[in-house]
Amino acid sequence: METRVDEIADGIYRISTFVPDVAGPAGFTFNQFLIDAEEPLLFHTGMRHLFPRVSEAVGRIVPVDQLRWLAFGHVEADECGAMNAFLAAAPRAEVAHGLQGCLVSLNDLADRPPRPLAHGETLDLGGKEVLRRRVLHLNTPHVPHNWEARVLFEETTGTLLCGDLFTQLGDGPPVTDHDLVEPALAAEETFRQTSCLTAAVETMRSLAHLAPRTLAVMHGSSYYGDGAAALRALADGYAERFSPEVAFAARPSVLAGSNAPRG
Template sequence: METSVDEIADGIYRISTFIPEVAAPAGFTFNQFLVDAEEPLLFHTGMRTLFPLVSEAVGRVVPLEELRWVTFGHVEADECGAMNQFLAAAPQAEVAHGLLGCLVSLNDLADRPPRALAHEETLDLGGKQLRRRRVRHLNTPHVPHNWEARVLYEETTGTLLCGDLFTHVGNGPAVTENDLVEASLDAEGMFRQISCLTAAAETMRSLAELAPRTLAVMHGSSFHGDGAAALNALADGLEARFRPERTFAGQPSVLAGGDTAPS
């Protein structure tokens, strides 16, 4: 495996590892995002087994020991499996997550006490003038899945670190202006990852009000363009394709060995 590093917005880097065996034959990317600022922030850590690759890639942008914040969308191996390895490598680093995630999981799982964030709270990452970076924490419970789910919005560049939203298979470009909606809907048909369709649609329309210019996608290519239109289109597409009367019981899931998660 190889891990690539690409700047997808000013000072925001996509760290990507393609694993062809996952969701074969198309394969699957596992992406982390590094915000280069006075206090560098990592969104997603990757699995523990990816730590050597991901940490080396982080070090291409900033010294690993200077990492200040370790963050992720929800508690899952590909999101935070290497959390404690990053804490060990970066003595000043703190995990930052929503209050619920800290209470339910991270106060116990993290080797150092995490920083609990309130909904809409911001972390000022520092920097000078136009390069100053601020990320806003937004709770998105059950969207796309897990009670403690959240996203981060980098206000200066208009980048939504949207985690599993817009998940799609394959190994496309680091960032694209092409429509990701149909590919994301096809992936949802394969994985059935969204745990509550109503909450997902409402949350995506709420996030669209941010009018993000870049969508930093965890699995697949990131998107640059009209983020509001993309979020609204994905909400519409999910409702049209997966509303309850069109859901068939027993639909196989490529990840769950035949079990199907409800929408």
């Protein structure tokens, strides 16, 4: 495995580890994103066993003990498995997450009390005015999955830290201006990770109003370009491909042998 570091937007770094024997022959990337600011923020920690690799990569940009904030899309091993290892390595660091995630999981799981964020709350990471970093917290329950799911939007660079949205298989370039929608829909066909389809489609369309210039994607390449159009196209693709009618038509065996009443 190789862990590489690439700057995908001004002062925002993608830390990526490609694992070839996960998710079939194409393999899978596990990505973290570091915002280099007066109060540095790491979005995703990686799994516990990746901590040595990820922390070494963070240290190429800022000293690990200077990290101020740890954040992630939802509570899952690849998003926050190394959370407590980073808390131990960075004495000033706090976990910042939505209130729901704090109440349900993080008040118990985190070695230090987390900082709960309200929907629409902005976390100021500091810096000079032109380079000031601010991240907007937005609750996206069940999108793409988990009750406490959320995204962060870095306002200065227009970067949407979108977690598992736009997940792709394989090991593409760090950032691309090529279409991510078809690869993301293909990955959804494999994983079926997204829940509450109607809510997911509406949430993606609402995120398009942010007009992000960069989509920081946890699994696969990030995207630079018209992020609003990409979000709307992904929403349309989900609505067309994964509506209940399409899903059941494509998978008639779902009801085969069930005890459902027969008309």
